[in-house]
Amino acid sequence: MTRTERNVNIAGVVIPFLAVIAAVFLAWGHALHAWDLVIFAVCYAVTGLGITVGYHRLLTHRAFETYRPLRYALAIMGSAAVEGPVLDWVADHRKHHTFPDQEGDPHSPHVGRSGGFLGMMSGLWYAHVGWLWETNGQAEKRRYCPDLLEDPNMRKIHRRFPVIVLATLLVPFLAGWAWGGSLVTGLEALVWAGLVRIFLVHHVTWSINSICHFYGRRRFDTDDQSTNVAWLALPSLGEAWHHNHHAFPRSAFHGLRWYELDPSGWLILTMQRLGLAWDVVRVAPERERSKLATTTS
Helix, strand or coil: CCHHHHHHHHHHHHHHHHHHHHHHHHHHCCCCCHHHHHHHHHHHHHHHHHHHHHHHHHHHCCCCEECHHHHHHHHHHHHCCCCCCHHHHHHHHHHHHHCCCCCCCCCCCCCCCCCHHHHHHHHHHHHHCHHHHCCCCCCCHHHHCHHHHCCHHHHHHHHCHHHHHHHHHHHHHHHHHHHHCCHHHHHHHHHHHHHHHHHHHHHHHHHHHHHHHCCCECCECCCCCCCECHHHCCCCCCCCEHHHHHHCCCCCCCCCCCCCCCHHHHHHHHHHHCCCEECCCCCCHHHHHHCECCCCC
């Protein structure tokens, strides 16, 4: 990783964090309005689903197919979450599944860590944010995402990541200005629906790398240490059924039981019913039963 890449990633972690601190003072001063919350919710849903449905289930694991314009739209939505350009994200995640919790995994909380409390905290920190200035974006694209690399439009979306980042900040600012009628309300929406939203989407996503490889429940026989974390399911739009995902990586649905809430899976199901998605990968009940571990935790 170059020094420039490292500094950009550090800024991407620190600036939204500072915005959260500023937002606390804004809320204390009553600089939080209904339109801020509405714009925040819309931006969170759009960019969060861009990651979970677009970057992850469609582009990384090919859990379903869709029309090219929608495929590119989902890649742009994922880019707007500010978690890195599309080819970097997909290559890193495919490498993670190639070496799950083994040497070569870009963000395992277990590899190379000593035992005890300090080793645990060091591993969680690394898997959550530390890897962003060491291994993030370094997976070889020709090896891990040649299909996307060969797509000229996907390469264009990848190259225009900085423009998309500017847009994901400009849109809530303009929406807040239009709704509230002043420059101040635009700036408030920029803080809440722009920077605070980016902070929350980031840390929910990164919690899948850290928490969902350390704490939680397991029921399948897998070679990694992935877990399901129920309380994280809704904020992560279904991604926190991460152990299910590692057991069946190509499944379009991470929630495999009726009570495992999976908004991303619901969106894919809706797209399928509308004729916007096909070849949707499902896990047959008998295949699920065959992979059950003899003991669960």
